[in-house]
Amino acid sequence: xxxxxxxxxxxxAAERRDGWWQRKRTRELAxxxxxxxxxxxxxxxxxxxxxxWNLLLSVQYWSPLKPARWAGLDHYEEMLLYDDVFWQSLxxxxxxxxxxxxxxxxxxxxxxxxxxxxxxxxxxRSIVFLSYPLMTVAVGIIWRWMYDERGGIxxxxxxxxxxxxxxxxxxxxxxxxxxSVIVAEVWQVLGFYMIIILxxxxxxxxxxxxxxxxDGAPRWAQFWRITLPMLKPSLFLCAVVxxxxxxxxxxxxxxxxxxxxxxxxxxxxxxxxxxxxGQTKFDYAAALxxxxxILLLALTYLANRAAGGNAGSLExx
Amino acid sequence: xxxxxxxxxxxxxxxxxxxxxxxxxxxPKKISFLTWNIIDQEPMIRGWIARFVKDRPGVEVxxxxxxxxxxxxxxxxxLVAGTPPDIINTQGALGLEYAAQGALLDLTPxxxxxxxxxxxxxxxxxxxxxxxxxxxxLPFYITKTLLFYNKPMFQKAGLSGPPQSFDALIDAAxxxxxxxxxxxxxxxxxxxxxxxxxxxxxxxxxxxxxxxTFNTPKAIEVTDRLAKATxxxxxxxxxxxxxxxxxxxxxxxxxxGMLHAHSPAYFFVKGQxxxxxxETLGVAHAPGGFATPNSHGLGISKASKNPDLAWDFLKFVTxxxxxxxxxxxKLVTGNIAVDTKNLADLEKSDPLVYSILKTQxxxxxxxxGNWRLGNDSKVKEAFWxxxxxxxxxxxxxxxxxxxxxxxxxxxxxxx
Numbered sequence: 214x215x216x217x218x219x220x221x222x223x224x225x226a227a228e229r230r231d232g233w234w235q236r237k238r239t240r241e242l243a244x245x246x247x248x249x250x251x252x253x254x255x256x257x258x259x260x261x262x263x264x265x266w267n268l269l270l271s272v273q274y275w276s277p278l279k280p281a282r283w284a285g286l287d288h289y290e291e292m293l294l295y296d297d298v299f300w301q302s303l304x305x306x307x308x309x310x311x312x313x314x315x316x317x318x319x320x321x322x323x324x325x326x327x328x329x330x331x332x333x334x335x336x337x338r339s340i341v342f343l344s345y346p347l348m349t350v351a352v353g354i355i356w357r358w359m360y361d362e363r364g365g366i367x368x369x370x371x372x373x374x375x376x377x378x379x380x381x382x383x384x385x386x387x388x389x390x391x392x393s394v395i396v397a398e399v400w401q402v403l404g405f406y407m408i409i410i411l412x413x414x415x416x417x418x419x420x421x422x423x424x425x426x427x428d429g430a431p432r433w434a435q436f437w438r439i440t441l442p443m444l445k446p447s448l449f450l451c452a453v454v455x456x457x458x459x460x461x462x463x464x465x466x467x468x469x470x471x472x473x474x475x476x477x478x479x480x481x482x483x484x485x486x487x488x489x490x491g492q493t494k495f496d497y498a499a500a501l502x503x504x505x506x507i508l509l510l511a512l513t514y515l516a517n518r519a520a521g522g523n524a525g526s527l528e529x530x
Numbered sequence: 531x532x533x534x535x536x537x538x539x540x541x542x543x544x545x546x547x548x549x550x551x552x553x554x555x556x557x558p559k560k561i562s563f564l565t566w567n568i569i570d571q572e573p574m575i576r577g578w579i580a581r582f583v584k585d586r587p588g589v590e591v592x593x594x595x596x597x598x599x600x601x602x603x604x605x606x607x608x609l610v611a612g613t614p615p616d617i618i619n620t621q622g623a624l625g626l627e628y629a630a631q632g633a634l635l636d637l638t639p640x641x642x643x644x645x646x647x648x649x650x651x652x653x654x655x656x657x658x659x660x661x662x663x664x665x666x667x668l669p670f671y672i673t674k675t676l677l678f679y680n681k682p683m684f685q686k687a688g689l690s691g692p693p694q695s696f697d698a699l700i701d702a703a704x705x706x707x708x709x710x711x712x713x714x715x716x717x718x719x720x721x722x723x724x725x726x727x728x729x730x731x732x733x734x735x736x737x738x739x740x741x742x743t744f745n746t747p748k749a750i751e752v753t754d755r756l757a758k759a760t761x762x763x764x765x766x767x768x769x770x771x772x773x774x775x776x777x778x779x780x781x782x783x784x785x786x787g788m789l790h791a792h793s794p795a796y797f798f799v800k801g802q803x804x805x806x807x808x809e810t811l812g813v814a815h816a817p818g819g820f821a822t823p824n825s826h827g828l829g830i831s832k833a834s835k836n837p838d839l840a841w842d843f844l845k846f847v848t849x850x851x852x853x854x855x856x857x858x859x860k861l862v863t864g865n866i867a868v869d870t871k872n873l874a875d876l877e878k879s880d881p882l883v884y885s886i887l888k889t890q891x892x893x894x895x896x897x898x899g900n901w902r903l904g905n906d907s908k909v910k911e912a913f914w915x916x917x918x919x920x921x922x923x924x925x926x927x928x929x930x931x932x933x934x935x936x937x938x939x940x941x942x943x944x945x
Contacts, residue, residue: 277609278632278832295940298915362768363783385771387924474771474922475915490603492907493627 313455630904
């Protein structure tokens with residue numbers, strides 16, 4: 214059979230193909246695709262695929278050696294209507310997140326102090342930052358010892374100073390356990406917040422303060438009108454890190470209290486782990502993970518809105 | 531004439547056959563052995579493996595050891611991957627959960643075929659791992675709860691000996707409480723506190739394990755008394771909050787009258803408590819002789835490619851290996867002959883350890899808190915937080931037990 218005229222070497226079809234490939238935009242797109250492909254593959258394998266698999270798992274009855282059965286929304290029903298621990302761990306996670314603004318405010322105060330002409334500011338800066346590079350497991354163990362009822366330095370100080378008659382069971386009481394873990398969490402991340410805010414402070418042009426001073430603006434007005442608005446990107450970054458830390462504080466809680474007493478310090482992330490690996494309820498843990506994912510999406514959306522709606526976007530020239 | 535393609539094909543085939551032949555002939559039979567936090571016994575375990583493979587040419591045994599919290603995570607990920615270790619060491623009811631999931635090989639036919647193996651072991655301990663009438667694990671080393679007591683504190687409080695009833699236990703605890711001193715501590719994980727309920731005639735579930743039976747006036751009364759004693763300081767709060775290190779450490783400090791714990795707690799307490807000597811540390815059964823087992827067992831993964839070899843290794847470890855393990859670790863193994871010999875030696879060399887280990891082999895018909903459930907951890911999770919709510923003063927006993935009953939019933943229904 215004779216080839217069609219358009220298929221002949223050097224015919225019009227080949228010319229069209231050559232033309233298609235020779236277009237600059239096509240070649241640029243291909244190049245971009247080549248560069249993006251490895252990242253996209255990794256993103257697909259380690260993000261999209263597990264997410265999809267997790268979603269599927271959450272609507273099935275599944276355990277490692279049994280065939281999966283369709284469960285519909287059973288796990289979600291159990292979670293929302295019958296599982297007190299889910300609600301408690303969700304509340305605790307939100308409290309953890311709620312502590313982030315206080316930590317940021319504290320870090321802002323410290324950053325303002327070490328950014329001033331304070332003698333030894335560099336030393337203080339290093340001391341405050343020192344906690345951040347520490348391993349979270351080590352931080353958990355240190356704080357657990359400090360809170361210890363019998364030999365902990367905090368109880369020792371409180372009793373020696375006459376503030377309390379009996380030691381406080383910081384990590385063993387329903388009332389104290391969560392605040393105690395939050396204090397440890399804040400202590401660790403404070404240095405990081407401080408450095409971020411300090412960088413922001415040092416990037417504020419001095420002439421703005423000079424102009425404000427000439428205009429007779431008092432210090433507090435300078436803080437509210439210049440410092441805070443100019444620090445908005447740094448504070449936003451701190452808030453995002455704070456939210457993410459709250460969702461991933463697994464190691465600290467696991468080491469300090471393992472979610473106890475009862476479930477007083479249970480976070481969604483520790484509850485997911487316990488459901489999956491402690492009770493072999495991988496299907497239910499998947500449903501909990503979906504709930505956490507939705508919460509994370511909602512918070513990210515709110516944070517983005519709070520930052521003006523374009524956080525993470527590239528500035529177009 | 532032979533074409534170039536044919537020649538190349540023939541050559542490649544010959545090379546592949548040459549390379550593969552010895553590999554197939556020499557392919558070793560390999561089994562893996564996963565133990566639970568006994569890395570300190572490496573020379574002993576390597577010795578077992580060397581002795582086991584000596585008479586079995588072409589056999590390899592790979593040994594893996596993981597810390598307690600890592601075992602479930604590791605094993606389950608290996609199950610999902612289809613490569614679980616051939617032999618697994620589990621503690622408490624975990625083995626039953628794996629059996630219920632279908633992860634473990636039913637050892638019943640092998641025990642029937644090899645009756646001498648089953649008869650080596652204390653029958654009560656062996657039956658702890660019977661799920662739906664079938665046996666899935668052999669005892670590796672066994673433990674159950676007992677009562678340790680601080681003799682000087684007992685003398686100071688005018689107490690003549692360990693309490694024989696629940697009332698006497700609470701009274702004794704109250705008498706020893708003053709200032710920083712408290713009267714009683716118990717370990718709480720894996721139902722280890724359950725003898726306190728069993729001695730009052732309370733059971734968690736019906737005989738057929740389908741219904742909760744604990745929400746009774748007696749259980750409410752007992753729980754209330756435990757809560758009040760905790761509030762008064764007679765029962766140390768760590769009983770309901772700590773896991774292992776904290777309660778044992780508190781008892782080792784020397785200002786707690788009694789510790790209700792399983793036998794390995796002794797070694798921790800001795801390591802930390804300078805006051806611990808045969809003259810100062812008393813050993814007794816908990817009131818009524820009830821105890822909760824928390825033993826270690828060895829099972830074979832159903833996915834094992836060499837189940838017969840794994841069974842041989844299991845028999846070897848729980849017999850030839852048991853003697854050495856019992857001596858090295860000062861423990862009882864559940865192997866009757868081995869334990870009899872080791873205890874006879876210990877009676878002379880270490881009377882205190884002997885008296886502790888002796889309790890592990892007594893009243894074995896009174897083991898409680900060992901319901902043969904395939905979802906033990908889920909039932910525990912439904913019950914324990916509610917009980918904790920009462921014991922730490924967050925709820926009243928009646929409400930908490932009613933809530934616990936509802937949750938346990940739901941969990942049993944879900945299976």
